[in-house]
Amino acid sequence: MNEQLHQITLNFADGVTHQFSVAAGSNILDAAIAAEMPVLYQCRSGGCSSCICNLTQGEAVTQAGASASLLGSEFDAGQRLLCVSQANSDCTFDMAYGSEVGSTAAREVHAFIDSVERIGSNVMKLTVELAEGEWLEFRPGQFMQIVVPGLGVLRSYSPSSTQVNLPKMEFLIRLLPGGAMSTFLENEAGTDHVLTLSGPYGAFFLRDEHKRVPHIFVAGGTGLAPILSMIDTLRQSSGRKPPMLLSFGCAVPEALFSQEDIELRQQWLPSLEARICVDREATEGLHLGSPVSALREGDVSNPDTVAYLCGPQPMIDAATQRLIELGVKAQNIFAEQFVASH
Ligand code: FES
Incomplete structure (x- = not known):
C-alpha cells in the first residue's frame, strides 16, 4: 500500500x-x-x-x-x-523568522574558563574563551547549553556578549542553593577548566527586519543577559540607532547587577533610556515595583515599536498585556521565559 x-x-x-x-x-x-x-x-x-x-x-x-x-x-x-x-x-x-536563521546549525564547542566573578548577591558572571580553532555563530538572544563538569547535566544560558566578542563569551548565571552549575562555579571552577557548550538554540533573538524602529526591553533577573547582547548588537551595527527603553528589575537593591554595564551603554548610546526597578527597599534612583509597572503611557508613540521580554513567565504575561494596552502589536512582542534549574 x-x-x-x-x-x-x-x-x-x-x-x-x-x-x-x-x-x-x-x-x-x-x-x-x-x-x-x-x-x-x-x-x-x-x-x-x-x-x-x-x-x-x-x-x-x-x-x-x-x-x-x-x-x-x-x-x-x-x-x-x-x-x-x-x-x-x-x-x-x-515562520516568524528568516530562512537564514535556522540554517545556523547548533554545534558543540569547547571553551576555557577565563574568569568567574560574583556580580550580585545571587549572580555570577562567567567568561569563557573558545578553544583554538573552534567557532560558532549565534544571534543575540539565543542560548547555549553548557555541560556541568563532573555531573554531565546540561544547563541553558544566553550569552550577554555578542558575536563580535568571540572567541570570548560571557554568561550571567543565577546562583541557586545546591544547584549543579552554582555549586560548580562557587566551589570548583578555575581557569584550567574546559567547558563543553552546544548551540545556539532558540527562536528568541533580535529581529533584523525591525532594527530601525523603537525598541522596548523588559528583563527580570538574569533575563537581562540576552537583552544586553541585543542592545550591544544594535550598538555595534551600522547606521542610526533606534530609541531604546530598558526596564530591568530584581527583588531588592543588593540583588541588582550589571548596573555599571547599563550606565556605560547609556553613555555610548544616547538613545538608550534605562529604568532600574526593585520590588522592595528602593533607594534613590530606583523605581519601586516590577519592570512592568515602570512602563508608562507615552512609552509607545510608534505603532511599529518592537519589544523583547525575558524573565519569569508571570512577568512576561504581565508585560505582554501592558505593552499591548500601550499600543505595541502582539506580533511585535518577542519573549523568552527564563527558567532557573537546579
Ligand atoms: S522544539 Fe518544539 S517545543 Fe521545543
Whole structure:
C-alpha cells in the first residue's frame, strides 16, 4: 500500500518558501529536519516553543500522547509546535523568522574558563574563551547549553556578549542553593577548566527586519543577559540607532547587577533610556515595583515599536498585556521565559 504523503509549505519571514513532504500521521518536525529545512527547534518535546509557527492553510493537529505548551486560544489562533504536530492534509505555515536563521546549525564547542566573578548577591558572571580553532555563530538572544563538569547535566544560558566578542563569551548565571552549575562555579571552577557548550538554540533573538524602529526591553533577573547582547548588537551595527527603553528589575537593591554595564551603554548610546526597578527597599534612583509597572503611557508613540521580554513567565504575561494596552502589536512582542534549574 502506498504511504499517503502531505505537502508542507513553509513561508519564512524573508519571503523564502520551502516545501517538503511528510507521511500522514508522522511528525512534521522530524520530516522537516530529514529534508534539511532551516527550522528552529530545541527540546523536540513540546516544551520550549522554539519550533512555534503559524498554520495558515490545511489541518495540523497535536499528535496523540504529546504534550504541548500552547494555550487552547493559541492553538485556535493557528499556532502550532512542529515537534508535536502531524499533518492531516497539505499544510502551509508562516515562520516568524528568516530562512537564514535556522540554517545556523547548533554545534558543540569547547571553551576555557577565563574568569568567574560574583556580580550580585545571587549572580555570577562567567567568561569563557573558545578553544583554538573552534567557532560558532549565534544571534543575540539565543542560548547555549553548557555541560556541568563532573555531573554531565546540561544547563541553558544566553550569552550577554555578542558575536563580535568571540572567541570570548560571557554568561550571567543565577546562583541557586545546591544547584549543579552554582555549586560548580562557587566551589570548583578555575581557569584550567574546559567547558563543553552546544548551540545556539532558540527562536528568541533580535529581529533584523525591525532594527530601525523603537525598541522596548523588559528583563527580570538574569533575563537581562540576552537583552544586553541585543542592545550591544544594535550598538555595534551600522547606521542610526533606534530609541531604546530598558526596564530591568530584581527583588531588592543588593540583588541588582550589571548596573555599571547599563550606565556605560547609556553613555555610548544616547538613545538608550534605562529604568532600574526593585520590588522592595528602593533607594534613590530606583523605581519601586516590577519592570512592568515602570512602563508608562507615552512609552509607545510608534505603532511599529518592537519589544523583547525575558524573565519569569508571570512577568512576561504581565508585560505582554501592558505593552499591548500601550499600543505595541502582539506580533511585535518577542519573549523568552527564563527558567532557573537546579
Ligand atoms: S522544539 Fe521545543 S517545543 Fe518544539
